Amino acid sequence: MDEDAPEAIEQPSVSERLSAAREEKGLSREDVARTTRVPIRHLQHIDAGEWEALPAVTYSVGFARAYANAVGLDGPAIGAEVRELLGGARRASAVAPSIFEPADPSRVPPRSIAIGAALAGVLLVAAWLLWDNSRLDEAPRDGAGGESAIVETAGPGARAPAGPAPKPVAIPTEGPVALVASADVWIRVTDGDRYIFSGILSPGQRYDVPPDARAPRIRTGRPDRIRPLIAGRLLPPLGSEERIVENVSLLAADLASGPAPTPPPGAT
Numbered sequence: 001m002d003e004d005a006p007e008a009i010e011q012p013s014v015s016e017r018l019s020a021a022r023e024e025k026g027l028s029r030e031d032v033a034r035t036t037r038v039p040i041r042h043l044q045h046i047d048a049g050e051w052e053a054l055p056a057v058t059y060s061v062g063f064a065r066a067y068a069n070a071v072g073l074d075g076p077a078i079g080a081e082v083r084e085l086l087g088g089a090r091r092a093s094a095v096a097p098s099i100f101e102p103a104d105p106s107r108v109p110p111r112s113i114a115i116g117a118a119l120a121g122v123l124l125v126a127a128w129l130l131w132d133n134s135r136l137d138e139a140p141r142d143g144a145g146g147e148s149a150i151v152e153t154a155g156p157g158a159r160a161p162a163g164p165a166p167k168p169v170a171i172p173t174e175g176p177v178a179l180v181a182s183a184d185v186w187i188r189v190t191d192g193d194r195y196i197f198s199g200i201l202s203p204g205q206r207y208d209v210p211p212d213a214r215a216p217r218i219r220t221g222r223p224d225r226i227r228p229l230i231a232g233r234l235l236p237p238l239g240s241e242e243r244i245v246e247n248v249s250l251l252a253a254d255l256a257s258g259p260a261p262t263p264p265p266g267a268t
Contacts, residue, residue, distance in 0.1 A: 014064065014081055015049040021071035036066035037199025039184075043067065055184075057086045058221040058244065059200075062186040066198050171256040175231025177209040179218070179250075182237070185225040189250065191216050201226075209250050219246035228255045 012020070022032060029043045042063050045053040054060040065079035179187065181201035189197040191213040201207060206229070209216050220226060223239025230252045239245060249255070 013049060014078060014085065015047055017073065018064070018067050018071060018078070019047045021068075021073050025071055027071065032067060032070050035070045035199075036063075037201065038063050038066055039200065039202075051082070051086055056221075057083060059184075059186055060086055062188075062198075062221075063200075066186075069198070171235065172231040172233055173253040173256045175252055176211060177216075177250055177252050177255065178229040179207045179209070180227045180229050180234065181205050181207075181225055182227065183222075183225045185220060185222045187218055187220045187226065189216055189218050213250075216250040217246070218248050218250055219244070223248075230255060 022029075029040050029047070032038070032043055033040045042054060045051070046064060046067060051060060054063065061079045061083045064082040065075040068078035069075035179201070181203060183203050184200060186200050187197070187207070188195065189207070189209065191210070192215055196210060196213065196216070197207060218226070218238070220238075221244045222242055223245045224237050224241055226238045228235045228238065228250070235255060238248060
């Protein structure tokens with residue numbers, strides 16, 4: 001070994017850099033949580049380097065990016081580093097061998113108990129079906145409003161039911177816009193080239209889009225957890241599955257026409 005060779009200097013980890021930058025600015029975890037909307041428990045895991053305790057990779061990257069922006073570091077660079085770190089960790093854990101202990105025969109329930117439990121489940125399902133059918137049979141077919149409670153297929157020559165058809169409820173195309181979370185969800189809202197919000201919404205929490213925003217747009221990895229609210233009327237979620245959406249317009253008129261992604265400004 002060459003004694004004159006310089007020793008390799010170990011670079012501080014992402015967690016150490018974030019924690020050091022926060023302490024250098026004199027900020028507590030509560031201060032960062034208040035700014036970024038990232039729960040304190042997640043900030044504690046990040047400071048400790050406990051990435052496996054955080055949610056999916058998308059949320060972990062968003063947490064780290066928001067944390068970095070709040071303490072004056074390069075948010076996108078930190079986010080990319082966390083994504084690469086977690087991607088390698090997930091790939092390593094995917095090939096890790098699993099070790100299972102053989103089942104103890106003394107703990108296996110007798111076959112008679114298993115058969116009895118299965119029969120009980122079948123009886124419960126049958127009882128529920130009978131109750132549901134009897135409930136439908138007892139439902140009034142002609143209610144006070146003059147409309148049939150049970151709709152039957154009309155045959156040739158059959159007359160349409162009396163009474164006016166229900167009018168569709170109009171979705172407002174103007175008015176204040178808000179976003180309501182059904183579960184923990186990270187969102188980023190921009191207005192043109194300007195960031196106006198980035199953080200986590202808790203279940204039931206509401207974010208009001210600034211009324212002076214001219215072209216507000218949202219990016220999120222869980223559109224199925226976000227429901228727009230226009231002039232007090234709650235709309236369906238922005239999506240039906242977990243996927244990354246971006247450049248979705250938050251203008252009332254665009255949301256009323258459907259939650260389809262809107263191309264970025266200048267795109268052809």
